[in-house]
Amino acid sequence: MTKKLNVAVVGATGAVGSKMMEKLIERKFPIASIKFLASARSAGKQIEFNGENYTIEEAKPESFEGIDLALFSAGGAVSEVLAPEAAKRGAIVIDNTSHFRMDPEVPLVVPEVNRHALKTIPKGIIANPNCSTIQMVAALQPIREKFGLTKVVVSTYQAVSGSGVAAIEELREQSAQWDAGKNVEAKVLPVKSDKKHYPIARNVIPQIDKFTDNGFTYEEMKMINETKKIMEAPELKVAATCVRVPVVSGHSESVYIELEQEATVQQIFDALTDAPGIVLQDDIREQLYPMPIFAENEEPTYVGRIRQDLDNKKGFHLWIVSDNLLKGAALNSIQIAEAMLEDHLL
């Protein structure tokens, strides 16, 4: 019989937290008890889970007494303080924020790619990778296993839900303001704490997260560094340009890769057919290719528009789409916990 766990969801009122709850129910995760934690602002409010009402509690160190599994998605500052407190009390933490991802003592896991990394968890904390990175490495791994991989150049088209409930609301409000001929107000994107904001309705914004000193944004650097860590390939060449688009959910990516060996388009198709978590949607005669409108609320990562580069036989172009709040966040976290249960690590 599968062991049942005492679970805490931290950030339960957020965009990722609410998907976490949906997936725990849908996937029949073995739960002995569950509690929902958020900020003091939400403490005392009711939240429904699987037909029952629960009272949201403020997340504090003592909230984690007796917890086996703590699923964190309440921002890096909360994880920095409370994830070690949860781990100290014996919980396994799966953290959705970027705070611990590059810590060499914290595994950064996409189960289809590096499940083996779950065998060593020195700090009791596992990091869930960046949303755009998860879907990209999940799609590239089956190709890499057959033909090797030397270079990745990605441009993203990221949905507003990646920036939380406030950004989803902002897109809705701005769209209504446009339709009503009113002034469009921008308060959240590209980065809430920055002094300058731009509308996302009827726009695309080539900035996700703040800029680093090298001219790339933190989101772009996360894609570069996390891809190398998950694939255990420090020598892999990776470049990224991350762009916000007016889509509610579903990140899309145009990806150019270079392989170690020559391959044909048919061989790339074959590598992706039946790959775990991947659905090939590629038939240009039928205008079949992945789009976020069809990926929203779906678990797979969709791949299409596969083409051989016109100048390089080892070069291929792909279009990759997945629901950023599912495979990019909540689903991958729960798949990590499921893998640990299967391997008797939890």
Ligand SMILES: NC(=O)C1=CN([C@@H]2O[C@H](COP(=O)(O)OP(=O)(O)OC[C@H]3O[C@@H](n4cnc5c(N)ncnc54)[C@H](OP(=O)(O)O)[C@@H]3O)[C@@H](O)[C@H]2O)C=CC1
């Ligand atoms: N792996 C990935 O790719 C992704 C990771 N994330 C990570 O998850 C985090 C949450 O994202 P998202 O759900 O989109 O954000 P939202 O803004 O939608 O939700 C934030 C959540 O954090 C809670 N929270 C905020 N401050 C505190 C606090 N001091 N103590 C406890 N809880 C707090 C909020 O509670 P309240 O309602 O009470 O304010 C809310 O539940 C992000 O910061 C990001 O780090 C997000 C998307 C994808």
Ligand SMILES: N[C@@H](CC(=O)OP(=O)(O)O)C(=O)O
């Ligand atoms: N930055 C991503 C979502 C996110 O929170 O990513 P991260 O967990 O890497 O900060 C987006 O806006 O689409």
